[in-house]
Amino acid sequence: MTAFALAMPVTLEDQFAFDAAQHGHEIVLRTVSAPELASRIAGAHADVALVAAEARYLTDRLIASCDQAGVRLIAVASSEREQRYASDLGLFDIVDAAAGWRALDALLAQSPWDAQPPVRERAALGQVIAVWGPGGAPGRTSIAISIAAELAALGYRVALADVDTHGASVAPALGMLDEAPGFAAACRLAGTETLTTEELDRIGQRYESPVGSFWVLTGIGRPSRWPELSSERVGTTIAQCRQWVDYTVLDTSSSLENDEEITSDLFAPRRNAAAVTAVRAADHVIAVGSADPVGLSRFLRAHVDLLETVTTRSVSVVMNKIRVSASGMNPHGQVTQTLSRFGGIEHPILVPHDLSGFDGAVLSGKTLVDAAPRSSARAAIRDLVMSRLVPEEHEPAPQKSLFGRMLARG
Incomplete structure:
Protein backbone atom coordinates (compact mmCIF):
# COMPACT_ATOMS: atom_id res chain seq x y z
CA MET A 1 0.00 0.00 0.00
CA THR A 2 1.21 3.48 -0.90
CA ALA A 3 0.34 6.59 1.09
CA PHE A 4 -0.49 9.58 -1.15
CA ALA A 5 -0.61 13.32 -0.51
CA LEU A 6 -2.64 15.27 -3.08
CA ALA A 7 -2.57 18.85 -4.37
CA MET A 8 -4.71 19.25 -7.48
CA PRO A 9 -8.01 20.61 -8.82
CA VAL A 10 -11.26 19.01 -7.78
CA THR A 11 -11.78 17.02 -10.99
CA LEU A 12 -8.34 15.42 -10.84
CA GLU A 13 -8.62 14.84 -7.10
CA ASP A 14 -11.88 12.95 -7.56
CA GLN A 15 -10.35 10.81 -10.29
CA PHE A 16 -7.09 9.86 -8.57
CA ALA A 17 -8.52 9.56 -5.05
CA PHE A 18 -11.12 7.10 -6.29
CA ASP A 19 -8.55 5.10 -8.27
CA ALA A 20 -6.19 5.04 -5.30
CA ALA A 21 -8.89 3.59 -3.07
CA GLN A 22 -9.81 1.03 -5.73
CA HIS A 23 -6.19 -0.17 -5.89
CA GLY A 24 -5.81 -0.44 -2.13
CA HIS A 25 -3.82 2.73 -1.52
CA GLU A 26 -4.40 5.43 1.09
CA ILE A 27 -4.85 9.19 0.80
CA VAL A 28 -3.24 10.68 3.92
CA LEU A 29 -3.35 14.36 2.98
CA ARG A 30 -5.35 16.67 0.70
CA THR A 31 -4.27 20.26 0.13
CA VAL A 32 -5.39 23.12 -2.10
CA SER A 33 -2.01 24.63 -3.05
CA ALA A 34 1.72 23.99 -3.27
CA PRO A 35 2.59 26.21 -0.24
CA GLU A 36 0.16 24.27 1.96
CA LEU A 37 1.50 20.92 0.84
CA ALA A 38 5.10 22.09 1.28
CA SER A 39 4.40 23.13 4.87
CA ARG A 40 2.64 19.88 5.79
CA ILE A 41 4.46 17.21 3.78
CA ALA A 42 7.10 16.50 6.44
CA GLY A 43 4.53 15.34 9.00
CA ALA A 44 2.12 13.68 6.60
CA HIS A 45 3.85 10.27 6.53
CA ALA A 46 3.27 10.12 2.78
CA ASP A 47 5.21 8.01 0.32
CA VAL A 48 4.20 9.95 -2.81
CA ALA A 49 3.03 13.51 -3.38
CA LEU A 50 0.74 13.64 -6.41
CA VAL A 51 0.23 17.19 -7.70
CA ALA A 52 -1.15 18.96 -10.75
CA ALA A 53 1.52 20.44 -13.03
CA GLU A 54 0.37 24.04 -12.57
CA ALA A 55 1.96 26.96 -10.77
CA ARG A 56 -0.71 26.82 -8.06
CA TYR A 57 0.09 23.22 -7.14
CA LEU A 58 3.74 22.75 -8.17
CA THR A 59 6.64 25.04 -7.21
CA ASP A 60 10.38 24.74 -6.69
CA ARG A 61 9.80 25.14 -2.95
CA LEU A 62 7.49 22.11 -2.94
CA ILE A 63 10.08 20.06 -4.81
CA ALA A 64 12.70 21.00 -2.21
CA SER A 65 10.33 20.17 0.67
CA CYS A 66 9.53 16.75 -0.79
CA ASP A 67 13.25 16.03 -1.28
CA GLN A 68 13.95 16.93 2.37
CA ALA A 69 11.07 14.75 3.58
CA GLY A 70 12.05 11.83 1.35
CA VAL A 71 8.71 11.94 -0.47
CA ARG A 72 8.55 11.10 -4.15
CA LEU A 73 6.90 13.91 -6.14
CA ILE A 74 4.87 13.08 -9.25
CA ALA A 75 3.22 15.70 -11.45
CA VAL A 76 0.00 15.11 -13.38
CA ALA A 77 -0.04 17.11 -16.63
CA SER A 78 -3.25 17.80 -18.54
CA SER A 79 -1.60 19.59 -21.48
CA GLU A 80 1.70 20.04 -23.26
CA ARG A 81 2.12 23.40 -21.55
CA GLU A 82 1.84 21.78 -18.13
CA GLN A 83 4.35 19.11 -19.15
CA ARG A 84 6.80 21.87 -20.14
CA TYR A 85 6.21 23.68 -16.87
CA ALA A 86 7.03 20.59 -14.78
CA SER A 87 10.07 19.77 -16.94
CA ASP A 88 11.40 23.32 -16.60
CA LEU A 89 11.34 22.90 -12.82
CA GLY A 90 13.59 19.87 -13.25
CA LEU A 91 10.92 17.28 -12.44
CA PHE A 92 11.25 13.93 -14.23
CA ASP A 93 8.25 12.09 -12.79
CA ILE A 94 5.38 13.36 -14.99
CA VAL A 95 2.27 11.43 -16.01
CA ASP A 96 -0.42 12.31 -18.53
CA ALA A 97 -3.77 13.03 -16.87
CA ALA A 98 -5.59 11.49 -19.83
CA ALA A 99 -3.77 8.17 -19.30
CA GLY A 100 -5.09 8.02 -15.75
CA TRP A 101 -4.06 5.50 -13.12
CA ARG A 102 -2.48 3.09 -15.60
CA ALA A 103 0.32 5.58 -16.36
CA LEU A 104 0.78 6.37 -12.68
CA ASP A 105 0.93 2.68 -11.75
CA ALA A 106 3.60 2.09 -14.40
CA LEU A 107 5.65 4.98 -13.06
CA LEU A 108 5.32 3.79 -9.48
CA ALA A 109 6.74 0.44 -10.54
CA GLN A 110 9.97 2.18 -11.49
CA SER A 111 12.64 3.26 -9.11
CA PRO A 112 12.58 7.04 -8.64
CA TRP A 113 16.11 7.17 -9.99
CA ASP A 114 15.25 5.22 -13.14
CA ALA A 115 12.67 7.70 -14.38
CA GLN A 116 13.70 9.54 -17.51
CA PRO A 117 12.57 12.99 -18.62
CA PRO A 118 9.97 12.96 -21.40
CA VAL A 119 11.56 13.00 -24.84
CA ARG A 120 10.32 15.98 -26.82
CA GLU A 121 11.69 17.92 -29.75
CA ARG A 122 12.71 21.18 -28.13
CA VAL A 390 -4.42 29.38 -24.17
CA PRO A 391 -7.60 27.30 -23.89
CA GLU A 392 -6.32 25.57 -20.75
CA GLU A 393 -7.61 28.20 -18.38
CA HIS A 394 -6.23 28.25 -14.88
CA GLU A 395 -8.41 26.43 -12.40
CA PRO A 396 -10.27 28.52 -9.82
CA ALA A 397 -9.59 28.03 -6.12
CA PRO A 398 -10.56 24.40 -5.59
CA GLN A 399 -13.20 23.25 -3.19
CA LYS A 400 -13.20 20.01 -1.28
CA SER A 401 -13.98 17.20 -3.70
CA LEU A 402 -17.17 15.21 -3.66
CA PHE A 403 -15.22 12.01 -3.07
CA GLY A 404 -13.38 13.65 -0.18
CA ARG A 405 -16.65 14.77 1.41
CA MET A 406 -18.08 11.25 1.07
CA LEU A 407 -15.02 9.76 2.80
CA ALA A 408 -15.23 12.40 5.54
CA ARG A 409 -18.88 11.54 6.20
CA GLY A 410 -18.11 7.82 6.13
Whole structure:
Protein backbone atom coordinates (compact mmCIF):
# COMPACT_ATOMS: atom_id res chain seq x y z
CA MET A 1 0.00 0.00 0.00
CA THR A 2 1.21 3.48 -0.90
CA ALA A 3 0.34 6.59 1.09
CA PHE A 4 -0.49 9.58 -1.15
CA ALA A 5 -0.61 13.32 -0.51
CA LEU A 6 -2.64 15.27 -3.08
CA ALA A 7 -2.57 18.85 -4.37
CA MET A 8 -4.71 19.25 -7.48
CA PRO A 9 -8.01 20.61 -8.82
CA VAL A 10 -11.26 19.01 -7.78
CA THR A 11 -11.78 17.02 -10.99
CA LEU A 12 -8.34 15.42 -10.84
CA GLU A 13 -8.62 14.84 -7.10
CA ASP A 14 -11.88 12.95 -7.56
CA GLN A 15 -10.35 10.81 -10.29
CA PHE A 16 -7.09 9.86 -8.57
CA ALA A 17 -8.52 9.56 -5.05
CA PHE A 18 -11.12 7.10 -6.29
CA ASP A 19 -8.55 5.10 -8.27
CA ALA A 20 -6.19 5.04 -5.30
CA ALA A 21 -8.89 3.59 -3.07
CA GLN A 22 -9.81 1.03 -5.73
CA HIS A 23 -6.19 -0.17 -5.89
CA GLY A 24 -5.81 -0.44 -2.13
CA HIS A 25 -3.82 2.73 -1.52
CA GLU A 26 -4.40 5.43 1.09
CA ILE A 27 -4.85 9.19 0.80
CA VAL A 28 -3.24 10.68 3.92
CA LEU A 29 -3.35 14.36 2.98
CA ARG A 30 -5.35 16.67 0.70
CA THR A 31 -4.27 20.26 0.13
CA VAL A 32 -5.39 23.12 -2.10
CA SER A 33 -2.01 24.63 -3.05
CA ALA A 34 1.72 23.99 -3.27
CA PRO A 35 2.59 26.21 -0.24
CA GLU A 36 0.16 24.27 1.96
CA LEU A 37 1.50 20.92 0.84
CA ALA A 38 5.10 22.09 1.28
CA SER A 39 4.40 23.13 4.87
CA ARG A 40 2.64 19.88 5.79
CA ILE A 41 4.46 17.21 3.78
CA ALA A 42 7.10 16.50 6.44
CA GLY A 43 4.53 15.34 9.00
CA ALA A 44 2.12 13.68 6.60
CA HIS A 45 3.85 10.27 6.53
CA ALA A 46 3.27 10.12 2.78
CA ASP A 47 5.21 8.01 0.32
CA VAL A 48 4.20 9.95 -2.81
CA ALA A 49 3.03 13.51 -3.38
CA LEU A 50 0.74 13.64 -6.41
CA VAL A 51 0.23 17.19 -7.70
CA ALA A 52 -1.15 18.96 -10.75
CA ALA A 53 1.52 20.44 -13.03
CA GLU A 54 0.37 24.04 -12.57
CA ALA A 55 1.96 26.96 -10.77
CA ARG A 56 -0.71 26.82 -8.06
CA TYR A 57 0.09 23.22 -7.14
CA LEU A 58 3.74 22.75 -8.17
CA THR A 59 6.64 25.04 -7.21
CA ASP A 60 10.38 24.74 -6.69
CA ARG A 61 9.80 25.14 -2.95
CA LEU A 62 7.49 22.11 -2.94
CA ILE A 63 10.08 20.06 -4.81
CA ALA A 64 12.70 21.00 -2.21
CA SER A 65 10.33 20.17 0.67
CA CYS A 66 9.53 16.75 -0.79
CA ASP A 67 13.25 16.03 -1.28
CA GLN A 68 13.95 16.93 2.37
CA ALA A 69 11.07 14.75 3.58
CA GLY A 70 12.05 11.83 1.35
CA VAL A 71 8.71 11.94 -0.47
CA ARG A 72 8.55 11.10 -4.15
CA LEU A 73 6.90 13.91 -6.14
CA ILE A 74 4.87 13.08 -9.25
CA ALA A 75 3.22 15.70 -11.45
CA VAL A 76 0.00 15.11 -13.38
CA ALA A 77 -0.04 17.11 -16.63
CA SER A 78 -3.25 17.80 -18.54
CA SER A 79 -1.60 19.59 -21.48
CA GLU A 80 1.70 20.04 -23.26
CA ARG A 81 2.12 23.40 -21.55
CA GLU A 82 1.84 21.78 -18.13
CA GLN A 83 4.35 19.11 -19.15
CA ARG A 84 6.80 21.87 -20.14
CA TYR A 85 6.21 23.68 -16.87
CA ALA A 86 7.03 20.59 -14.78
CA SER A 87 10.07 19.77 -16.94
CA ASP A 88 11.40 23.32 -16.60
CA LEU A 89 11.34 22.90 -12.82
CA GLY A 90 13.59 19.87 -13.25
CA LEU A 91 10.92 17.28 -12.44
CA PHE A 92 11.25 13.93 -14.23
CA ASP A 93 8.25 12.09 -12.79
CA ILE A 94 5.38 13.36 -14.99
CA VAL A 95 2.27 11.43 -16.01
CA ASP A 96 -0.42 12.31 -18.53
CA ALA A 97 -3.77 13.03 -16.87
CA ALA A 98 -5.59 11.49 -19.83
CA ALA A 99 -3.77 8.17 -19.30
CA GLY A 100 -5.09 8.02 -15.75
CA TRP A 101 -4.06 5.50 -13.12
CA ARG A 102 -2.48 3.09 -15.60
CA ALA A 103 0.32 5.58 -16.36
CA LEU A 104 0.78 6.37 -12.68
CA ASP A 105 0.93 2.68 -11.75
CA ALA A 106 3.60 2.09 -14.40
CA LEU A 107 5.65 4.98 -13.06
CA LEU A 108 5.32 3.79 -9.48
CA ALA A 109 6.74 0.44 -10.54
CA GLN A 110 9.97 2.18 -11.49
CA SER A 111 12.64 3.26 -9.11
CA PRO A 112 12.58 7.04 -8.64
CA TRP A 113 16.11 7.17 -9.99
CA ASP A 114 15.25 5.22 -13.14
CA ALA A 115 12.67 7.70 -14.38
CA GLN A 116 13.70 9.54 -17.51
CA PRO A 117 12.57 12.99 -18.62
CA PRO A 118 9.97 12.96 -21.40
CA VAL A 119 11.56 13.00 -24.84
CA ARG A 120 10.32 15.98 -26.82
CA GLU A 121 11.69 17.92 -29.75
CA ARG A 122 12.71 21.18 -28.13
CA ALA A 123 12.24 23.22 -31.33
CA ALA A 124 8.55 22.31 -31.40
CA LEU A 125 7.78 23.47 -27.88
CA GLY A 126 7.25 27.20 -28.27
CA GLN A 127 4.18 28.66 -29.99
CA VAL A 128 4.39 31.50 -32.50
CA ILE A 129 1.66 34.14 -32.82
CA ALA A 130 1.75 36.53 -35.78
CA VAL A 131 -0.25 39.75 -35.47
CA TRP A 132 -1.16 41.09 -38.91
CA GLY A 133 -3.47 43.75 -40.29
CA PRO A 134 -3.98 45.79 -43.47
CA GLY A 135 -2.60 49.27 -43.99
CA GLY A 136 -4.22 52.23 -42.31
CA ALA A 137 -3.08 51.77 -38.70
CA PRO A 138 -5.71 49.31 -37.45
CA GLY A 139 -3.75 48.86 -34.22
CA ARG A 140 -1.48 45.88 -34.94
CA THR A 141 1.27 46.98 -32.57
CA SER A 142 -1.11 47.82 -29.72
CA ILE A 143 -2.78 44.43 -30.02
CA ALA A 144 0.57 42.60 -30.27
CA ILE A 145 1.92 44.33 -27.15
CA SER A 146 -1.28 43.61 -25.25
CA ILE A 147 -1.26 39.92 -26.24
CA ALA A 148 2.34 39.57 -25.07
CA ALA A 149 1.49 41.28 -21.78
CA GLU A 150 -1.54 39.07 -21.15
CA LEU A 151 0.44 35.89 -21.85
CA ALA A 152 3.20 37.07 -19.51
CA ALA A 153 0.61 37.83 -16.83
CA LEU A 154 -0.49 34.19 -17.02
CA GLY A 155 3.04 33.08 -16.16
CA TYR A 156 4.34 32.12 -19.59
CA ARG A 157 7.78 32.92 -20.93
CA VAL A 158 7.06 35.41 -23.71
CA ALA A 159 9.02 37.28 -26.37
CA LEU A 160 7.61 40.14 -28.44
CA ALA A 161 9.42 40.61 -31.76
CA ASP A 162 9.01 43.58 -34.11
CA VAL A 163 9.14 42.15 -37.65
CA ASP A 164 7.70 45.25 -39.36
CA THR A 165 9.99 46.34 -42.21
CA HIS A 166 7.91 49.41 -43.08
CA GLY A 167 7.31 51.13 -39.74
CA ALA A 168 8.65 49.35 -36.65
CA SER A 169 7.06 50.86 -33.53
CA VAL A 170 7.22 48.41 -30.63
CA ALA A 171 10.30 50.06 -29.06
CA PRO A 172 8.91 53.62 -28.86
CA ALA A 173 5.54 52.30 -27.70
CA LEU A 174 7.26 50.66 -24.72
CA GLY A 175 9.75 53.46 -24.09
CA MET A 176 12.75 51.41 -25.21
CA LEU A 177 15.87 52.37 -27.13
CA ASP A 178 16.11 50.96 -30.65
CA GLU A 179 19.57 52.10 -31.79
CA ALA A 180 20.58 48.43 -31.84
CA PRO A 181 17.44 46.64 -33.06
CA GLY A 182 17.23 43.25 -31.41
CA PHE A 183 15.39 41.40 -34.15
CA ALA A 184 17.84 42.57 -36.83
CA ALA A 185 20.73 41.51 -34.60
CA ALA A 186 19.14 38.09 -34.18
CA CYS A 187 18.76 37.81 -37.95
CA ARG A 188 22.42 38.67 -38.50
CA LEU A 189 23.45 35.95 -36.04
CA ALA A 190 21.06 33.55 -37.77
CA GLY A 191 22.79 34.34 -41.07
CA THR A 192 26.13 33.23 -39.60
CA GLU A 193 24.59 30.20 -37.88
CA THR A 194 25.55 31.50 -34.42
CA LEU A 195 22.12 32.34 -33.03
CA THR A 196 21.42 30.57 -29.74
CA THR A 197 19.02 31.04 -26.86
CA GLU A 198 21.91 32.54 -24.88
CA GLU A 199 22.42 35.13 -27.63
CA LEU A 200 18.71 35.93 -27.60
CA ASP A 201 18.97 36.53 -23.85
CA ARG A 202 21.84 38.92 -24.54
CA ILE A 203 20.34 40.99 -27.35
CA GLY A 204 16.75 41.02 -26.11
CA GLN A 205 15.49 43.83 -23.91
CA ARG A 206 13.34 43.12 -20.91
CA TYR A 207 10.02 44.83 -20.30
CA GLU A 208 9.66 44.76 -16.53
CA SER A 209 6.23 44.58 -14.96
CA PRO A 210 4.94 43.49 -11.55
CA VAL A 211 2.17 41.65 -13.37
CA GLY A 212 4.32 39.79 -15.88
CA SER A 213 7.61 40.66 -17.60
CA PHE A 214 8.59 39.62 -21.11
CA TRP A 215 11.41 39.86 -23.64
CA VAL A 216 11.36 42.36 -26.50
CA LEU A 217 13.28 42.12 -29.77
CA THR A 218 13.02 45.67 -31.09
CA GLY A 219 12.58 46.44 -34.78
CA ILE A 220 14.70 48.30 -37.31
CA GLY A 221 14.81 52.04 -36.66
CA ARG A 222 15.13 52.98 -40.33
CA PRO A 223 12.99 51.32 -43.00
CA SER A 224 16.00 51.32 -45.34
CA ARG A 225 17.50 48.49 -43.27
CA TRP A 226 14.86 46.03 -44.47
CA PRO A 227 17.37 43.87 -46.49
CA GLU A 228 18.77 42.65 -43.15
CA LEU A 229 15.50 40.78 -42.57
CA SER A 230 15.65 38.19 -45.33
CA SER A 231 13.23 35.30 -45.46
CA GLU A 232 15.82 32.69 -44.52
CA ARG A 233 17.15 34.71 -41.58
CA VAL A 234 13.70 35.51 -40.26
CA GLY A 235 12.67 31.87 -40.49
CA THR A 236 15.77 30.72 -38.61
CA THR A 237 15.24 33.35 -35.92
CA ILE A 238 11.62 32.34 -35.41
CA ALA A 239 12.64 28.69 -35.12
CA GLN A 240 15.21 29.60 -32.46
CA CYS A 241 12.60 31.63 -30.57
CA ARG A 242 10.51 28.48 -30.27
CA GLN A 243 13.30 27.00 -28.17
CA TRP A 244 13.74 30.22 -26.20
CA VAL A 245 10.25 30.98 -24.86
CA ASP A 246 6.76 29.53 -24.58
CA TYR A 247 5.16 32.16 -26.82
CA THR A 248 6.70 34.40 -29.46
CA VAL A 249 4.45 37.27 -30.56
CA LEU A 250 5.40 38.74 -33.96
CA ASP A 251 4.29 42.26 -34.89
CA THR A 252 4.30 42.19 -38.70
CA SER A 253 3.87 44.73 -41.47
CA SER A 254 0.69 44.96 -43.53
CA SER A 255 1.85 44.03 -47.02
CA LEU A 256 2.02 40.37 -48.00
CA GLU A 257 2.82 41.02 -51.67
CA ASN A 258 5.87 39.61 -53.40
CA ASP A 259 6.27 42.85 -55.31
CA GLU A 260 10.08 42.64 -55.46
CA GLU A 261 10.10 39.22 -57.06
CA ILE A 262 11.29 39.33 -60.66
CA THR A 263 11.82 36.45 -63.00
CA SER A 264 15.37 37.46 -63.91
CA ASP A 265 16.61 37.19 -60.31
CA LEU A 266 14.83 34.66 -58.13
CA PHE A 267 17.20 35.40 -55.23
CA ALA A 268 16.63 39.16 -55.11
CA PRO A 269 15.79 40.53 -51.63
CA ARG A 270 12.13 41.19 -50.94
CA ARG A 271 10.94 43.83 -48.55
CA ASN A 272 7.82 41.93 -47.57
CA ALA A 273 9.64 38.65 -47.02
CA ALA A 274 9.75 39.17 -43.25
CA ALA A 275 5.98 39.56 -42.95
CA VAL A 276 5.23 36.67 -45.31
CA THR A 277 7.67 34.38 -43.49
CA ALA A 278 6.28 35.35 -40.10
CA VAL A 279 2.69 34.69 -41.14
CA ARG A 280 3.56 31.35 -42.72
CA ALA A 281 5.61 30.21 -39.71
CA ALA A 282 2.95 31.14 -37.15
CA ASP A 283 0.87 28.62 -35.24
CA HIS A 284 -1.76 31.31 -34.64
CA VAL A 285 -2.48 34.38 -36.77
CA ILE A 286 -4.31 37.36 -35.31
CA ALA A 287 -5.84 39.44 -38.12
CA VAL A 288 -6.52 42.99 -36.89
CA GLY A 289 -8.87 45.41 -38.61
CA SER A 290 -10.27 48.83 -37.79
CA ALA A 291 -14.01 48.93 -37.08
CA ASP A 292 -15.02 51.79 -39.34
CA PRO A 293 -16.30 51.79 -42.95
CA VAL A 294 -12.87 52.44 -44.47
CA GLY A 295 -11.09 50.03 -42.15
CA LEU A 296 -13.63 47.28 -42.77
CA SER A 297 -13.31 47.68 -46.53
CA ARG A 298 -9.52 47.49 -46.35
CA PHE A 299 -9.64 44.49 -44.05
CA LEU A 300 -12.06 42.45 -46.16
CA ARG A 301 -9.96 42.94 -49.29
CA ALA A 302 -6.66 42.16 -47.58
CA HIS A 303 -8.07 39.24 -45.61
CA VAL A 304 -8.32 37.26 -48.85
CA ASP A 305 -4.57 37.67 -49.39
CA LEU A 306 -3.91 36.59 -45.81
CA LEU A 307 -5.86 33.35 -46.21
CA GLU A 308 -3.85 32.57 -49.35
CA THR A 309 -0.61 33.06 -47.41
CA VAL A 310 -1.13 31.37 -44.04
CA THR A 311 -0.35 27.72 -43.42
CA THR A 312 -2.32 27.41 -40.17
CA ARG A 313 -6.05 27.05 -39.66
CA SER A 314 -5.89 29.04 -36.44
CA VAL A 315 -6.74 32.53 -37.72
CA SER A 316 -8.61 34.83 -35.32
CA VAL A 317 -10.15 38.08 -36.50
CA VAL A 318 -9.93 41.07 -34.16
CA MET A 319 -11.88 44.20 -35.00
CA ASN A 320 -10.30 47.10 -33.14
CA LYS A 321 -11.66 50.51 -32.12
CA ILE A 322 -15.34 49.54 -31.90
CA ARG A 323 -17.35 52.76 -31.40
CA VAL A 324 -20.78 54.20 -32.10
CA SER A 325 -19.41 57.32 -33.79
CA ALA A 326 -17.88 55.30 -36.65
CA SER A 327 -20.29 52.38 -36.99
CA GLY A 328 -23.65 53.79 -35.94
CA MET A 329 -26.05 52.37 -33.39
CA ASN A 330 -25.28 48.85 -32.18
CA PRO A 331 -21.67 48.88 -33.51
CA HIS A 332 -21.04 45.30 -32.37
CA GLY A 333 -23.95 44.02 -34.42
CA GLN A 334 -23.10 46.18 -37.43
CA VAL A 335 -19.48 45.02 -37.56
CA THR A 336 -20.34 41.37 -36.93
CA GLN A 337 -22.99 41.32 -39.67
CA THR A 338 -20.69 43.06 -42.17
CA LEU A 339 -17.89 40.55 -41.60
CA SER A 340 -20.29 37.62 -41.89
CA ARG A 341 -22.05 38.88 -45.02
CA PHE A 342 -19.08 40.05 -47.07
CA GLY A 343 -16.23 37.94 -45.69
CA GLY A 344 -17.82 34.82 -44.26
CA ILE A 345 -16.11 35.66 -40.98
CA GLU A 346 -17.87 34.43 -37.85
CA HIS A 347 -17.23 35.05 -34.15
CA PRO A 348 -14.72 37.91 -34.35
CA ILE A 349 -13.17 39.41 -31.23
CA LEU A 350 -14.44 42.99 -30.84
CA VAL A 351 -12.16 45.43 -29.00
CA PRO A 352 -13.81 48.65 -27.78
CA HIS A 353 -12.26 52.00 -28.65
CA ASP A 354 -10.41 53.01 -25.47
CA LEU A 355 -8.49 56.07 -26.61
CA SER A 356 -7.59 57.28 -23.12
CA GLY A 357 -6.35 53.85 -22.08
CA PHE A 358 -4.06 53.34 -25.06
CA ASP A 359 -2.89 56.97 -24.98
CA GLY A 360 -1.97 56.57 -21.32
CA ALA A 361 -0.06 53.40 -22.09
CA VAL A 362 1.96 55.01 -24.89
CA LEU A 363 2.60 58.15 -22.84
CA SER A 364 3.99 56.13 -19.95
CA GLY A 365 5.79 53.54 -22.10
CA LYS A 366 3.77 50.73 -20.54
CA THR A 367 1.40 48.01 -21.64
CA LEU A 368 -2.35 48.34 -21.31
CA VAL A 369 -2.21 45.72 -18.56
CA ASP A 370 -0.06 48.06 -16.44
CA ALA A 371 -1.41 51.45 -17.52
CA ALA A 372 -5.16 50.70 -17.58
CA PRO A 373 -5.86 47.28 -16.03
CA ARG A 374 -9.63 47.95 -15.88
CA SER A 375 -9.84 49.02 -19.53
CA SER A 376 -12.68 47.52 -21.57
CA ALA A 377 -10.20 47.03 -24.43
CA ARG A 378 -7.90 45.12 -22.09
CA ALA A 379 -10.80 42.85 -21.08
CA ALA A 380 -11.54 42.04 -24.73
CA ILE A 381 -7.90 41.24 -25.50
CA ARG A 382 -7.65 39.08 -22.41
CA ASP A 383 -10.72 37.18 -23.64
CA LEU A 384 -8.95 36.65 -26.97
CA VAL A 385 -5.89 35.22 -25.22
CA MET A 386 -7.84 32.97 -22.88
CA SER A 387 -10.32 31.66 -25.46
CA ARG A 388 -8.18 31.39 -28.60
CA LEU A 389 -4.53 31.11 -27.56
CA VAL A 390 -4.42 29.38 -24.17
CA PRO A 391 -7.60 27.30 -23.89
CA GLU A 392 -6.32 25.57 -20.75
CA GLU A 393 -7.61 28.20 -18.38
CA HIS A 394 -6.23 28.25 -14.88
CA GLU A 395 -8.41 26.43 -12.40
CA PRO A 396 -10.27 28.52 -9.82
CA ALA A 397 -9.59 28.03 -6.12
CA PRO A 398 -10.56 24.40 -5.59
CA GLN A 399 -13.20 23.25 -3.19
CA LYS A 400 -13.20 20.01 -1.28
CA SER A 401 -13.98 17.20 -3.70
CA LEU A 402 -17.17 15.21 -3.66
CA PHE A 403 -15.22 12.01 -3.07
CA GLY A 404 -13.38 13.65 -0.18
CA ARG A 405 -16.65 14.77 1.41
CA MET A 406 -18.08 11.25 1.07
CA LEU A 407 -15.02 9.76 2.80
CA ALA A 408 -15.23 12.40 5.54
CA ARG A 409 -18.88 11.54 6.20
CA GLY A 410 -18.11 7.82 6.13
